[in-house]
Amino acid sequence: MSKAVLMQGNEACVKGALKAGMRFFAGYPITPSTEIAEGCAVELPKLGGKFIQMEDELASMAAVIGASVTGTKAMTATSGPGFSLKQENIGYACEAEIPCVIVDVQRSGPSTGLPTSSSQGDVMQTRWGTHGDHPIIVLSPSSVSETYYLTIRAFNLAEKYMTPVILLMDEMIGHLRETVNLYDDVEIINRKQPDEPEGNFEAYKAGENLVPVLPVFGSGHYYNITGLTHNTWGFPTNNRKIAGDLNSRLLNKIEKNRKDIESFEEYLCDDAELLIVAYGGSARVGEESVDMLRKKGIKAGMYRPVTIWPMAETRLAELSERTGKVLVIEHNNGQYVHEVERVAGKKVEVGFIGNISGSYILPTEVVKKAEEMYYAK
Amino acid sequence: MPSELVKREMRTENLPHIWCPGCSHGSVMRALCQAIENVGLERKNTVIVSGIGCSSRAVGYLNFDTIHTTHGRALAFATGIKLANPDLHVIVLTGDGDISAIGGNHLIHACRRNIGITCIVMNNTIYGMTGGQYSPTTPTGDFGTTAPYGNIDKDFDIPLLAASAGATFAARTTAYGIAQTITVMEKALKHKGFSVIDVASICPSYYGRRNKKGDAVKMLQWQKENSVPVKMAQNMTAEELKGMIVTGIFKDVEEPEYTEEYQKIIEKAGGKR
Known part of the structure; x- marks a missing residue:
């Protein structure tokens, strides 16, 4: 429904x-x-x-x-x-x-x-x-x-x-x-809770996907929460091994599960010869620009990261390599464009169009820049 | 050997604590355990929240649901805990720098809301963890590593500050007067609304040494000799009260408690708890 x-x-x-x-x-x-x-x-x-x-x-x-x-x-x-x-x-x-x-x-x-x-x-x-x-x-x-x-x-x-x-x-x-x-029918995920009986609980040990099972306060599973580097019981420690393990697990919890987390959308990328990269509100400008470029005979497509961090890099790298020309649209002075450059690699030409005046980026500006890139030898 | 009380209420595997010899924070922590037992708070429903600093390391030793938060923000975290689940008893352990400098804004607003949290300030009049810088409760003229020529700031009186900001229970006790500290803590834990206890704690390592106050025994002796009950203080002049510690309950009134008032909002909106 x-x-x-x-x-x-x-x-x-x-x-x-x-x-x-x-x-x-x-x-x-x-x-x-x-x-x-x-x-x-x-x-x-x-x-x-x-x-x-x-x-x-x-x-x-x-x-x-x-x-x-x-x-x-x-x-x-x-x-x-x-x-x-x-x-x-x-x-x-x-x-x-x-x-x-x-x-x-x-x-x-x-x-x-x-x-x-x-x-x-x-x-x-x-x-x-x-x-x-x-x-x-x-x-x-x-x-x-x-x-x-x-x-x-x-x-x-x-x-x-x-x-x-x-x-x-x-x-x-x-x-x-x-x-x-x-x-009505959407998936709702709730955090895991322990199956163990009440008592002191080793909350910060790595569970499935490196994610810990943290009991909710008031459940009778006692542990400590802190912003200090801590051991698996949640107590502060200066132990370098434990600190390194914790910090690595925190990063790997996302890194090792990127496939599950990452999402992106493509617009007319299959035959694209020029790739526009845009996210959020700018992607609306990007989509309009792709349509305008196609009317002019330029096979443009758009890659839109939905998870900005972590970015679905593999697909962006493929599309960048295939088209060789990437135009990033961002409503700033050029921030994410550097991430795109890193992923695209040195062989790909990466252009940028932005705006820091408080007004909007116009599709006509994007089209002009894209045409310059497309027809340049 | 730990006492039976310590075995029951503390995480003995984490002892001994990290506080310096002579520091009174351990006595205050033990007093809290005694007060919790005397009042009969259920472990399962008791959450202890702390900020950053010497005082705030106490949560690592207390065998409850404990959360050691960011500097100054303990009351803001505690407000989220209490409002989200009003069935929980929420106790905040903090220090003078944590609560009256970086956390000063959160203190006055927790007072104003009269939310059902007990806030215990282990007030040693110095930033101990960072090595002895002056705090908002360091007496004017005293020394700290950042007040090498004497502190020119006027010091806060935490119970008066809290009472005027709307706390419905405000008190001061001393580390020397531990029996009184336990009794006042019991009253605060039973109080409906926001309660603050400013416990005059001692820091022989940094405040004491820099201000030539002598060792821990001398500092506690000084507390004993310079404490004045709040009732007696009412008849004393400002001159007579200079350098004295006014102890006792400054304010104890009943006013609408925040989470109970929010429950009325839920009822008005047609929702269910």
């Missing part, structure tokens, strides 16, 4: 989160993500869930982690300035392996920047915003409908891999209104 509903991207995020089982939201007002907090304030109590407006962005990230350790699926939403403040506790959630979802509806930066203008300037911050080597999963929707389904997937991945997941939106998608087909 499904029903078609017209809604805004931010609203779709709330609906997706509720469908995924989110029952706790902590946030702080910030443009352009505020509708997510407002939606949660209205909807959560109807389901017995909890909404709290915290005193700041740091506290809302902390409260989300606190709620999650009780077994409650929890989310927060913010934009650039708030996303910067959340980094401290995002790192904590990575280290302590606490599932949660962080939504960043990107606006133009740096600093307070252009609060109501769309951007993709946070894409590298989602990867390396918090200090230290850490795992991260980032998903970026390019439509309202996809926002709904990727929000559900964000919770599923968080619960499956016991890690924070970032839903990276752009203002363009957050405030866009489109029809979403809401299907």
